[in-house]
Amino acid sequence: VPPISVRRIACGLLVASSVWFGSVQPVAADGTDVTTGYPTDGVADVIWAAEHLYYDGPGALQKAGVQVLRFLLVAVAGVTDDECDTDLGADLDPSGPHLYTSTWPDDEVDALDWVADHYCLTPEQTQLLGGGVLAFLAGLDAAANGTSAQRGDPPPVPGTELTDGTQPPTTTEPRVDAEPSRPGIPGGLTVTAGVDRATLDWSPPEVQGAGDTTYTIRYRQSFPAPHALVVEPAIEGRILFMSDRDGDWDLYTMNADGTGVRPLTDNTVDDWSGDFSPDGSQVAFDGDHEGDVEIFTIAADGSNLRQLTDNNHEDAFPAWSPDGTRIAFQSDRTGSHQVFTMAADGTDLVQVTDLDIGNWVVPSWSPDGTRIAFSGTTDGDAEVYVVDAGGGEPVQLTVNEGFGDRWPKWSPNGTRIAFESDRDGDWEIFTMAADGTDLVQVTANDGLSDTEPAWSPDGTRIAFTRGDAGTNEIFLVDPDGDNLLGPV
Numbered sequence: 378v379p380p381i382s383v384r385r386i387a388c389g390l391l392v393a394s395s396v397w398f399g400s401v402q403p404v405a406a407d408g409t410d411v412t413t414g415y416p417t418d419g420v421a422d423v424i425w426a427a428e429h430l431y432y433d434g435p436g437a438l439q440k441a442g443v444q445v446l447r448f449l450l451v452a453v454a455g456v457t458d459d460e461c462d463t464d465l466g467a468d469l470d471p472s473g474p475h476l477y478t479s480t481w482p483d484d485e486v487d488a489l490d491w492v493a494d495h496y497c498l499t500p501e502q503t504q505l506l507g508g509g510v511l512a513f514l515a516g517l518d519a520a521a522n523g524t525s526a527q528r529g530d531p532p533p534v535p536g537t538e539l540t541d542g543t544q545p546p547t548t549t550e551p552r553v554d555a556e557p558s559r560p561g562i563p564g565g566l567t568v569t570a571g572v573d574r575a576t577l578d579w580s581p582p583e584v585q586g587a588g589d590t591t592y593t594i595r596y597r598q599s600f601p602a603p604h605a606l607v608v609e610p611a612i613e614g615r616i617l618f619m620s621d622r623d624g625d626w627d628l629y630t631m632n633a634d635g636t637g638v639r640p641l642t643d644n645t646v647d648d649w650s651g652d653f654s655p656d657g658s659q660v661a662f663d664g665d666h667e668g669d670v671e672i673f674t675i676a677a678d679g680s681n682l683r684q685l686t687d688n689n690h691e692d693a694f695p696a697w698s699p700d701g702t703r704i705a706f707q708s709d710r711t712g713s714h715q716v717f718t719m720a721a722d723g724t725d726l727v728q729v730t731d732l733d734i735g736n737w738v739v740p741s742w743s744p745d746g747t748r749i750a751f752s753g754t755t756d757g758d759a760e761v762y763v764v765d766a767g768g769g770e771p772v773q774l775t776v777n778e779g780f781g782d783r784w785p786k787w788s789p790n791g792t793r794i795a796f797e798s799d800r801d802g803d804w805e806i807f808t809m810a811a812d813g814t815d816l817v818q819v820t821a822n823d824g825l826s827d828t829e830p831a832w833s834p835d836g837t838r839i840a841f842t843r844g845d846a847g848t849n850e851i852f853l854v855d856p857d858g859d860n861l862l863g864p865v
Contacts, residue, residue, distance in 0.1 A: 408482035411489065413439060413504040416473035417531045423477075423508045425528040426515035435508055440479040442507025447488040461497035471501035474534040479504055614833055616840055616865070617641070617651045617660060618851055628662055630677070633833070633840075633853070635865030641679050653677070654697050654721075661685075661695035661704050672706055674721075685723030694739045697721075698766075699746045705729070705766075707738035707751075716740050716751055718766065729768050735759070739784045742766070743791055743811070750774075750785040750794055761785045761796055761813075774813030784829055787811070788836050793856070795819070795830040795839055806830050806841050808856055819858045827852075840865075 415423060415435065427438040481489050493503040612633040619626055623640075626647040631638040641660060642648045648664040661674050672686045672695050686692040690710040697704055698718070705718045713733035719726045734753030741750045743763075750763050753771070759781035762771040775782040780800040787794055788808075795808045804826040806819040819839065820827040826844040833840070838853045843863070852863030 408480050409486050409489075410478050410480050411500045411504055412476050412478040413471045413501045413508070414473035415475040415477065415505070415508070416470065417475065417534065419509075420473065420475040421529060421531045422512045424532070426508075426512035428527075429515045429524050430511060434477065436477040436479045438511050439477065439504040439508030440481070442509070442511040443492050443503055444485075444488050444507075446507060446510060447492050459495050459497065463496065465496045465506065466498050466502055469498065469502040469505045471499070471505045475532065477504075477508075612838075612853070612862075612865075615653075615657075616831075616851060617653055618842075619649050619651060628660065628675075631865070633838075633865070635851075635863075641675065641677075642682075643679075648673075650694050652696050655699055655701045661697060663693040663695060663706075672704065672723075683723075685719065692717075694737075696740050696742055696749075698742050699744055705740040705742060705749055707736075707740065709736075714738055714753075716749060716764065718749075727768070729764060729766065730771060731768075732771075734762075734771075737783055741785050741787045741794075743787050744789060745791060750787055752783040752785055752796070759783045761794065761809075763811075774809065782807075786830050786832055788832050788856075789834060790836055795832060795856075797828045797830060797841075804828050806839060806854070808839075817857070819854060819856065820861075821858075 420435070423435040423438055426432075427434050430438065432438045432441065489500055489503055492498070492506070493500055496503070496506070498506065614633040615630050616633055617628065617630050620629055621627075623643075625645055626649055627643060628641040628648050628651045629638055630641055641651070642662075642664075646664060646666045648662050651660045651662040653660055658677055659674050660677060661672065663670050664673055665671075666673075666684075669689055670691045670693050671684055671688075672692045673682060673684050675682045685704070686706075686708075688710060690708060692706055692708045692710070695704050695706045702721055703718045704721055705716060707714055708717050709715075710717075711728070714736055715731065715734065716729040716738055717726060718729060729749060730751075730753075732755060734751065734755055736754075737759070738751045738753060742748070743750070743766075747766055748763050749766050750761060751771075752759050753762055754760075755762075755771075756773070756776075758777065758779060760773055760777070761775045761782045762773050764771040774794070775796075775798075777798075777800055780798065782796055782798045782800070785794050785796045792811055793808045794811055795806060797804055798807050799805070800807075801818070801821070803822070803824065805821060806827050808817045808819060809815060819830075820841070824845070827841050828844070829842045831840045832838075833853075837855065839856055840851055840853050842849050843852050850864030852861060853865060854861045
């Protein structure tokens with residue numbers, strides 16, 4: 378849940394001096410109308426935000442904001458206890474002269490009721506809070522991405538006429554007709570939280586494409602950002618990763634959108650470098666369980682742990698063959714680091730390379746199973762090589778001086794290889810054609826470390842680790858560098 382200070386910033390544009398309790402007007406056929414009054418010194422912000430975010434006025438904006446808050450609190454944070462002690466109502470005065478009405482059909486009003494009960498607010502205050510939150514986010518979006526919406530002066534107080542002073546102004550009770558608004562999570566919103574920034578993209582409904590797009594909203598604490606919402610399209614698939622969040626290194630899985638995190642290994646030793654089997658039923662990994670690093674497999678549900686290698690040397694970075702029958706890995710059992718393969722049960726050992734290629738080999742099979750890409754330091758710095766899976770002379774794909782190219786990963790269609798490189802001064806993600814040509818830089822930043830690329834099964838995204846000052850998170854990006862999402 379966003380910290381209270383952020384919530385107060387979001388609604389701070391709308392603060393007035395007193396609280397007025399309005400009424401809720403039931404409409405038998407169409408639902409419930411709730412009218413909220415905005416102060417003159419805050420209404421221009423919500424009018425502008427509604428235009429910027431392509432809503433039909435503040436009535437639609439405030440309704441969408443309430444729905445976002447409820448989804449965040451219930452579906453993501455799993456909140457059960459109320460937060461009445463925060464006394465948000467003291468800062469929310471819905472008695473301003475600029476009135477906007479939202480209509481809540483019976484199948485949607487639960488969102489309004491839930492947020493109102495959670496913070497002990499009136500329905501009018503709840504809409505004021507929702508409008509303030511989206512106005513705040515719209516301001517961040519405009520600062521990052523620009524805007525075509527014009528921010529105007531506050532409109533005149535409804536129902537007030539200017540006179541020559543001979544007669545007192547006459548006022549009538551202002552009223553803005555109920556405005557239809559989009560149900561559910563606001564469509565078109567994409568928020569990308571980076572290591573030191575957060576940006577939003579909001580597309581008009583007519584350019585969104587499919588109307589059934591779903592969104593995941595969650596609160597990220599790992600990196601500083603101007604706000605606490607991360608909203609991204611739901612992404613299919615699972616991500617396997619290693620983390621030391623419990624004090625030692627373990628393997629975890631999560632949905633590709635960052636939800637559903639669960640431990641795969643849970644022990645007091647270190648487990649690293651997991652790799653899904655082609656059918657997703659098993660994970661191969663390396664671990665230091667008894668004083669040296671060996672290769673293990675485990676079922677994808679965390680059962681049936683098996684140790685495949687057992688010696689006094691380091692066996693690391695396992696990678697399944699495309700047909701699931703063999704596992705490639707790095708070992709120094711010959712006195713120098715080499716690429717080996719073995720059957721999936723640990724038998725039938727085959728040495729693939731016969732030259733000292735150094736540590737951090739990270740083998741990766743081509744999709745047809747005939748070749749293995751790996752990184753090695755044979756020429757003095759880390760380069761990417763390819764060798765026939767049965768052995769032979771490696772072919773060097775990258776050539777550089779004083780920099781490193783490591784962690785090669787073959788794309789699912791076999792045409793490209795992703796890898797990490799510090800050739801631009803810090804670690805970034807690159808791809809190249811499978812023959813070493815057509816280099817493409819995927820990520821570009823200063824002072825951050827983008828490493829450990831992994832392709833999605835359909836080849837449309839690359840997952841990678843982004844590090845900053847000792848903290849690492851997982852991000853997703855298209856292979857051409859577009860559509861950065863994360864941290865997931």
